[in-house]
Amino acid sequence: MSHNQQQTKGHRSEATRDAILSTAERLFAERGLNNVSNRQVSEAAGQGNNAAVAYHFGTKTDLVRAIVRRSSGPIAERRRALVERISGSTRPRDWISCWVLPVVEHFESLGSPTWHARFGAQVNAEPEFRQIVVEEALTDPTLDVILEGLNRCLPPLPADVRIARNYMTRQLIVSTLADCERVLAEGRETPYVSWNKAANTLADALVGLWLAPVTTEPPSVDREANRRPAR
Numbered sequence: 676m677s678h679n680q681q682q683t684k685g686h687r688s689e690a691t692r693d694a695i696l697s698t699a700e701r702l703f704a705e706r707g708l709n710n711v712s713n714r715q716v717s718e719a720a721g722q723g724n725n726a727a728v729a730y731h732f733g734t735k736t737d738l739v740r741a742i743v744r745r746s747s748g749p750i751a752e753r754r755r756a757l758v759e760r761i762s763g764s765t766r767p768r769d770w771i772s773c774w775v776l777p778v779v780e781h782f783e784s785l786g787s788p789t790w791h792a793r794f795g796a797q798v799n800a801e802p803e804f805r806q807i808v809v810e811e812a813l814t815d816p817t818l819d820v821i822l823e824g825l826n827r828c829l830p831p832l833p834a835d836v837r838i839a840r841n842y843m844t845r846q847l848i849v850s851t852l853a854d855c856e857r858v859l860a861e862g863r864e865t866p867y868v869s870w871n872k873a874a875n876t877l878a879d880a881l882v883g884l885w886l887a888p889v890t891t892e893p894p895s896v897d898r899e900a901n902r903r904p905a906r
Contacts, residue, residue, distance in 0.1 A: 692731050694720045699728070700742050704793035708739065708801050739798060740807050746781060746791050751815045753777035758817055758824075770825035771881045772874075774818075775848060779874040782852065788860035796853035799846070829885055836889050844881055851877055 698720040702711045713728035713735055724730065732738045754777040761769040782789055798804045812818060822841070826832075832840075855873040858865065 688731075691720075691722065691727065695722070695728055695731060695738075696742055696745055699738055700794045701790045703739075703742075703797055704790040707797050708735070708804055713738070736804070736807065739804050740811070742791075742794065743798070743807055743811050747811050747815070749784075750777045750781045751817060753780055754815070754817045754821075758820055762824075764824065765828050767825060767828040767885060768878055768882050770821050770828065771878050771885070773821045773824075774844065775877045775881070776874055778848065778852065779870050779877075782856065783870040789856055790860075792849075792852040792856035795849050799849050825885065832889060840885055843884060847881065847884070848877060 695716060699711070699716045702716060702719060714725045716738070717725045717727040720727070728735075728738055732741055754773060757773045757777060761773065764770065782792055785791070795808070798808055826837070851873060855868055855870065858868045859870075
């Protein structure tokens with residue numbers, strides 16, 4: 676096989692992989708991960724070979740990981756650049772913005788409609804696949820830098836509170852951006868929804884979340900005040 680033939684074959688293979696990834700992301704976003712088979716993805720991607728997903732990626736887990744990585748790389752690059760710009764900041768919102776803004780900017784750069792935010796929400800809803808996102812996030816050291824910078828700006832928080840608020844932050848980002856993407860994809864004209872508004876609203880809410888007071892005692896009910904009068 677000549678060099679040109681090898682290049683042509685490589686380009687076709689890459690185009691096929693991209694088609695499969697885009698199709699799988701859309702189907703998973705619309706139907707959920709457990710309601711779509713590799714065979715359905717291959718057919719919807721226009722592949723005559725129903726085993727195309729297995730050939731190019733392997734298992735469904737491998738396919739999901741490839742979709743996650745396709746966006747995690749560009750997001751990580753944006754995040755590193757933003758962290759460099761605000762390095763040394765003592766404002767919690769600066770560090771929160773480093774968490775949120777790169778994700779939003781990436782989605783906005785994809786045009787409309789996009790599917791990755793809703794795909795992320797579907798992955799987050801399935802414990803067997805959610806760990807993939809966690810594992811991929813751990814490969815980005817910039818997230819640790821963001822958390823360290825944020826923690827320096829906050830009042831002392833117990834370790835369990837920090838862990839809980841970290842988890843809540845990730846959940847709020849996933850669900851809010853999925854809802855925003857859904858509205859934008861449906862073409863509903865509203866002055867209240869845009870990627871920029873989503874980024875600002877999220878950052879404001881997350882600053883409040885991280886600066887919220889910590890209750891050391893469980894909520895209690897004043898039983899005497901609420902006791903029914905004796906008959």
